Amino acid sequence: MKLYNKHLYWFFLLSAIVAISQAQTKKSVAKRDSLLTIYTICEDIEQAKASYGLSLYYKDVDMDTSLQYAETAKKLSLLHRDYGLYARSLKRLGVIYMYSEDADLAHNYFKRAKRIANDEKDYFLIADIQSDIGLLYQRGSDYKESLSNLMEAYYFFKDKEPSVEKHKSLNRLGILYSKLDKNNRSVDIFTEALDVAICLGEKDREITSYINLAVIQTQSKNFESAIILYKKILDKNLDDNLTYQNQKRTCYNNLAFNYYKIKQYDSSLIYAKKSLNIKPDKLFDSRVAQTYRTLGNVYLDIGDYKKAASNLNRALSIAEEYNIKTAIIDAYKDLYRYHKKTENYKDALAYYEKFTSLESKLLDNSFSEQISKIESSKVIEQKDVAYASLSKEKAEDKKEFESDIGRIIWIMSIILIIILITVVFYIYRNRLYLAEKQKQISIMKLFALRSQMNPHFIFNTINGVQNSILKSDKFNAYNYLSKFSQSIRLILDNSNDSFIRLQKELDLIKVYVDLEKIRFRNKLDFTLKVDPIIEEQNPYVPAMILQPIVENSIIHGISNKPEGGHVSLIIMASNDNLKVIIEDNGIGRKEAQKIKMSKPKGFIGITSINTKQRIEILAKLGYKDARYYFEDLFDENDEAKGTRSILILPLKNMYDKNN
Structure with a gap:
């Protein structure tokens, strides 16, 4: 109570001073008009x-x-490169969005x-921003x-x-301590x-400080003392601006x-309704929840x-919003x-579990110890020193330690260079290792996709044999099996190679086309x-990369034409690339897609998907120019007359099997 009387004494002493608020308001309006003139x-x-x-x-x-x-x-x-003002403008926007609940x-x-x-x-602005960030975390209940x-x-x-920034920082820290039940x-x-x-x-800041002290009286269960303080504040002639209205x-x-x-x-009901009658600015809507709580409890x-x-x-x-x-x-x-009072024990239990669960997450048992550690932390003192410039009192010792400082800096520089070289070497070696592992993984994926084509090819071929047998065409069935054995031999010969x-x-394509x-x-x-x-260079290419494309042209382009059709395969050099063109005069991709959609849902064509995936892996392995795309062909009547498939494979590094 002794401390409380001290505060009350100061409050009465300041009552005469704050009576000049109207003059301050006029001065504020004049300042606004001046700023508007400059702005214009x-x-x-x-x-x-x-x-x-x-x-x-x-x-x-x-x-x-x-x-x-x-x-x-x-x-x-x-625009005008005033970065100090730019930083303050960013900070101002942060404050606005903080009160807009956009954390x-x-x-x-x-x-x-x-x-x-x-x-x-x-450093002054940095400290002020730290204060704002502290308030932001406080509003989000992250007290640590x-x-x-x-x-x-x-x-x-x-x-x-004394400064406005210092006052804000102190108020925010005091409020945080009150939330942590550290009232003293x-x-x-x-x-x-x-x-x-x-x-x-500044009248509004004095009122804010008195409100905060009154809050402590409430938390200390000195409710009558808090009421006296609040009424004394309301006796003052508060202006109609947003700050005073929110204080009221x-x-x-x-x-x-x-x-x-x-x-x-x-x-209680009278003052709660008075509070609700003052329309809050949209940035302070969240605080209305407390008023509704009081009304509900009354x-x-x-x-x-x-x-x-x-x-x-x-x-x-409102709190959840x-x-x-x-x-x-x-x-x-x-x-x-x-719910407990209305004997609805089921809902009462549900809300009990909710608040105990949330409360335990918000403040664990070790948090009080963490507060003490933060308050006494040497790290904070070091950061404080980093904010401030060197004090004048230490200037006398500067000359005495200059030589030592220079030697320490030289030694630290050498150590730092050695550390940097070590780190760079480690990062470089690690990247080489990861790149090699990634390459091995990509080759394994490529091999897996290539292996996927083997059963696909064999399955389609066996279907052909089955078709000939069902038609009792023994001669074609015999020829089919003969060609099929050749294709199997070719596939097995290359089964271990990507x-x-x-x-x-x-050779494999020729056998496949004969089939x-x-x-x-x-x-x-x-x-x-x-x-x-x-033909003379005979470069290396990914195994079974061309056969699926030729198959695609035959199966989806030619097989659906009763009169049959023509497929051409052209391989040429184009700059440093190997360019492969597969062209057919079939029904076109659009019509082929319609036929595909009419087939049972279980049918999935893997040819195009497999080829595209292999091209993507080749690009990861270093073949940046590898591409696979289509061109639709049309006649003079704008009707589909076939499809052109184009595959680009770089010739660079393609003569070495290991690459």
Whole structure:
């Protein structure tokens, strides 16, 4: 109570000072008009500065307008390369989105602002951004991260002159301590904040400090003392701007809660309704949940269960909408109490399990120890030193240690170079190892896809034999089996190789085409043309890469034409590539697709898919120019007259089987 009397003394002492609010409002409007004039007539960096100033002015009037000016300040400051202002504009946008409950976007802006401020060596701004990030984590109920960031800001501002940034940082840290039930520490921090506010002479910041101290009175169960403080605040002539209206609404809301705790329900209802009558700015909608909680609990105690349920569910809905975990826990507790009192024990148990589960996730048993570690951490002190410039008191020792520092820097540089060389060598060796492993994996995949074609080819051939036997065509069946044995021999000869000579691939194609000619009863015409240079070089190609494409042209292009057709295979050199053209005068891809769709759903064509996958793997192995694509052919009447398939394989490294 001694500490409380001290605060009350200061409060009465300041009552006369804050009576000048109207004059301050006029001064604020004049400043806005001045900024608008500069913003309108200037087209240089002054316009960007005016836009930033207008964003700060409208934060207490209209957040949408504040957002627009902040966006403009960001663009103009970047255009004119004023990176200090650019960092502040990014920070301003982060603050706006933080109160808009868009935590991800806010964190992104804060992160960018901190990076730019660090480049500009603006340590004051860095500390202010740390304070904002601490508040962002606090709103998301991540108290450990919040405390870490706010402590960094606290140590930086500790020995600095009073400033708005210092006051904000202290208030946020005090609120966090109050949420962690460290009320004594919270009172100390709020007292520091009050002293800063008094030095600044800013009425709204003084009121904020008194509200925070009143909150501590509530948490300490000094409800009557808290009520006195809130009423003294409301006795002041608060302006109609956004900041004061939110402060007034906070006072009404907290008065309703304190009256509820001392069971003066009529007064509690009056102040709760007054709080709801002040329309909140959209950035502060989430705080209305507390007012509905108080109303729900009052109605529950006086036995109006219908209104109690309505208000408590409304509070939960708002808390869940803005994902405020502490508010969600409080709402679960209230609904647990409601269902227990109305003897709905099933729902009561459900809400009990919900709030205990969420509460255990939010604060584990070791968190108090973590707080102490964060507060006393040497890391924070080191970061604090990194923020500040070298103090003047240490200048006398500079000369004495210059030679030692130079020697240490030289030794550290050598060590750093050795470490860097070692790291670079390790990374290089590791990348070579991973590249070799990736190459081996790709070759295995290529081999697996190539192996997939063997049973596919054999299956289609056996179907041909079966067809001839069913038609009692013994001669063709005999020829078919003879050619089939040749094809099996060719496949087995190359079964262990992912790459084979082009001539071996062509031998397999010739045998395959002879098989298809027997099946189509010589209605299939096939021509093969190989560039003499390519024929002489006889390069390596992926095994069974050409046969599936020729098969595709025959099966889907020619087989569906009663009169048969023609397929040509042309192999030529094109720059450093091997160009393969397979052309047919079949029914065309569009008509072939229709026929394919009419087949049973179990039918899956693997030829084109297999070839495309193998080409993709070849590209990963270093054959960047490897491609496989189609061209549709049309006659003068724009009717389909066939398909051209084109395969590009690089000649580079294709003469070495190991490559």
